[in-house]
Amino acid sequence: MPLRPADGAAPGRRHEAVATGDPRRSDVDEWGRSDRVRSLARRIYGPVYSNWFRAAWEGLEKIPVTGGALLVGNHAGAVPSDAPVIMHGIESELGRPVYGLADYFFRTLPVVGTLWSRAGGVPARPDNAYRLLHDQAQLALVFPEGIKGVSKPYSDRYQLRRFGRGGFVEIAMRSGVPVVPIAIVGSEETMPILWQLPQLAQALGLPYFPVTANMLVMGPLGLVVPFPAKLRLRVLDPVTFDVEPGLDRYPKGRVIEEAERIRQSMQAAVNDMLSRRRSIWFG
Amino acid sequence: MGRRVLVTGADTFWGGRVIQALENDRDIEVLLGLGTRVPTVTFERAEFVRADQTYSILSRIVHATQVDTVIHTFMIVDSTQASSKTIHEVNVIGTMNLLAAASAPESSVRQLVVKSSGLVYGSSEKDPATFSEDTPRERSPRTDVERSLVEAESLVRDFAEDNPSAVVALLRFANVLGDDIVTAISRNLSRAVCPCIFGFDPLVQFVHEDDVVRALEFVTQHRLPGTYNVAGAGRLPWSEVAAICGTRLLPLPPVRPSLAVMPLVRLGLFGFPPELDALLRYGRGMDTSRLVSAGFEYRYTSAGAVQSFARHRRLRRAAGRSASPYVYEHDVEQFFLHSPSVVRTTAP
Numbered sequence: 115m116p117l118r119p120a121d122g123a124a125p126g127r128r129h130e131a132v133a134t135g136d137p138r139r140s141d142v143d144e145w146g147r148s149d150r151v152r153s154l155a156r157r158i159y160g161p162v163y164s165n166w167f168r169a170a171w172e173g174l175e176k177i178p179v180t181g182g183a184l185l186v187g188n189h190a191g192a193v194p195s196d197a198p199v200i201m202h203g204i205e206s207e208l209g210r211p212v213y214g215l216a217d218y219f220f221r222t223l224p225v226v227g228t229l230w231s232r233a234g235g236v237p238a239r240p241d242n243a244y245r246l247l248h249d250q251a252q253l254a255l256v257f258p259e260g261i262k263g264v265s266k267p268y269s270d271r272y273q274l275r276r277f278g279r280g281g282f283v284e285i286a287m288r289s290g291v292p293v294v295p296i297a298i299v300g301s302e303e304t305m306p307i308l309w310q311l312p313q314l315a316q317a318l319g320l321p322y323f324p325v326t327a328n329m330l331v332m333g334p335l336g337l338v339v340p341f342p343a344k345l346r347l348r349v350l351d352p353v354t355f356d357v358e359p360g361l362d363r364y365p366k367g368r369v370i371e372e373a374e375r376i377r378q379s380m381q382a383a384v385n386d387m388l389s390r391r392r393s394i395w396f397g
Numbered sequence: 398m399g400r401r402v403l404v405t406g407a408d409t410f411w412g413g414r415v416i417q418a419l420e421n422d423r424d425i426e427v428l429l430g431l432g433t434r435v436p437t438v439t440f441e442r443a444e445f446v447r448a449d450q451t452y453s454i455l456s457r458i459v460h461a462t463q464v465d466t467v468i469h470t471f472m473i474v475d476s477t478q479a480s481s482k483t484i485h486e487v488n489v490i491g492t493m494n495l496l497a498a499a500s501a502p503e504s505s506v507r508q509l510v511v512k513s514s515g516l517v518y519g520s521s522e523k524d525p526a527t528f529s530e531d532t533p534r535e536r537s538p539r540t541d542v543e544r545s546l547v548e549a550e551s552l553v554r555d556f557a558e559d560n561p562s563a564v565v566a567l568l569r570f571a572n573v574l575g576d577d578i579v580t581a582i583s584r585n586l587s588r589a590v591c592p593c594i595f596g597f598d599p600l601v602q603f604v605h606e607d608d609v610v611r612a613l614e615f616v617t618q619h620r621l622p623g624t625y626n627v628a629g630a631g632r633l634p635w636s637e638v639a640a641i642c643g644t645r646l647l648p649l650p651p652v653r654p655s656l657a658v659m660p661l662v663r664l665g666l667f668g669f670p671p672e673l674d675a676l677l678r679y680g681r682g683m684d685t686s687r688l689v690s691a692g693f694e695y696r697y698t699s700a701g702a703v704q705s706f707a708r709h710r711r712l713r714r715a716a717g718r719s720a721s722p723y724v725y726e727h728d729v730e731q732f733f734l735h736s737p738s739v740v741r742t743t744a745p
Contacts, residue, residue: 136631136698136700138631138633138700140634140636140637142600142634142637144527144682145526146600219522222522224595225595225596226596227597228598236526237522237523237525237526239525241525241529245525
């Protein structure tokens with residue numbers, strides 16, 4: 115059912131709009147994101163973030179406090195926890211809203227789709243990204259590995275997949291904002307995929323159907339409950355491109371080269387953090 | 398030499414109001430209204446000509462009166478108001494005939510302003526958050542009214558290409574709310590219970606009826622060419638719109654809601670045209686910076702339009718019936734326009 119305008123007012127009370135102001139009653143912005151829903155989500159997710167995952171950041175100060183930036187992360191876990199953890203961490207520590215760019219498929223889901231949108235989910239389209247980054251100077255989070263990242267089996271863990279065709283680089287170039295890579299370890303172990311069932315996935319119309327270790331331990335609940343692996347997140351140095359912003363297209367070779375360079379720097383950071391990690395559960 | 402303006406749909410809500418707004422413009426020497434039925438608002442100096450829907454008489458009128466500006470307001474954007482055959486007749490055939498008359502070799506028409514709708518963008522899950530004027534629609538049109546509007550717009554674009562000397566403006570308006578206008582959405586918001594689709598709370602955008610008329614006037618007076626989105630600033634969730642209007646939302650099932658609501662529609666309790674289905678899932682946003690950078694100032698935001706509508710509705714319910722509606726009497730209007738007994742003050 116549609117969310118009530120979250121203004122905390124009892125149903126009978128009416129708010130008299132300020133004559134000169136815009137008579138809004140809820141704080142839902144033009145992307146569908148609501149700060150009130152986000153702060154409620156942060157309150158609920160807080161224990162998960164702090165006690166279950168015990169998320170630890172390095173380099174959080176590299177994320178710009180003003181201006182747009184495209185945050186790029188490595189993606190893992192059958193039902194990934196990296197996106198909510200990154201958004202929670204940045205919003206709590208820096209106080210800046212983060213918009214998560216994801217497949218438009220979320221919009222088609224009743225209830226879940228609306229909650230996703232109120233929590234800052236935005237369909238990943240170049241024009242949406244441009245408007246967010248350039249026009250509104252916001253932080254946007256994207257995972258260039260996409261489905262390839264989350265559907266990796268456990269045997270391929272932490273091998274970062276190819277970053278698509280580098281679309282995220284082109285978006286950052288056009289919007290004139292830096293790319294801030296965030297390397298995260300621990301996400302693979304939150305929901306490791308042991309086997310895939312492609313026929314079942316096709317039958318159900320899903321992009322993939324995993325059999326995860328969580329499901330072996332908890333049964334069907336395993337699809338929603340991640341393991342309490344310790345999450346470490348390292349923010350790498352922001353990457354700026356000395357190109358002119360606002361162009362219609364950028365040289366493909368350059369875009370792919372930059373994307374690959376970012377992927378390699380993230381892979382190196384992941385490898386470095388893994389070599390220092392003594393325990394999956396305690397870091 | 399003043400301008401000579403012809404407005405179609407003079408008997409409709411928009412045509413009548415556009416004429417009333419233009420009557421104050423001293424640059425306009427001749428103001429004609431074309432309509433299929435009698436006008437519903439008073440005209441001070443505009444002349445009303447009654448013609449059939451297909452504008453077959455239009456080329457004769459254009460030739461005889463040498464109008465240089467045509468404002469085409471007669472487009473149906475609400476499928477609850479007419480059958481799909483009528484919608485096609487009015488939007489496509491009517492526009493086609495209008496453009497044919499305007500593009501005749503000796504035609505005097507130099508400016509064309511067309512009132513279109515944001516419906517040409519459609520509403521789908523793949524849509525961008527806001528459509529700019531150049532963004533193409535994502536899915537091919539599925540409803541009759543969208544199809545007819547898309548076709549009408551392509552006819553207008555062809556006209557603009559074939560007649561480079563004419564200034565052609567295409568205005569795409571968001572859903573309108575205001576004090577007087579009655580639309581499928583306004584009717585739903587006026588009732589105690591209003592439809593929504595379970596699990597969806599889309600962001601919608603509105604424009605106030607006064608801003609619609611002002612935008613048409615603005616584009617006419619400034620001779621602006623091109624396509625413009627016209628909508629109030631900001632988008633708001635459907636649940637908030639219902640809250641401002643004081644109506645409760647009735648969730649319809651996300652699968653085939655039109656089936657579930659059909660008995661209520663038949664009883665007249667709900668209006669649920671097919672284009673509303675997609676709108677209540679995904680909403681629609683339009684980027685309005687082009688018209689704003691051309692100098693137009695909106696008086697109402699989206700939420701402002703909704704609030705103005707809600708306030709006026711509360712006033713109408715609380716107060717008694719206002720003055721009896723205007724009834725057009727042809728002989729009386731002819732008398733005022735042409736009789737030598739009427740003392741005409743010199744043009745101010």
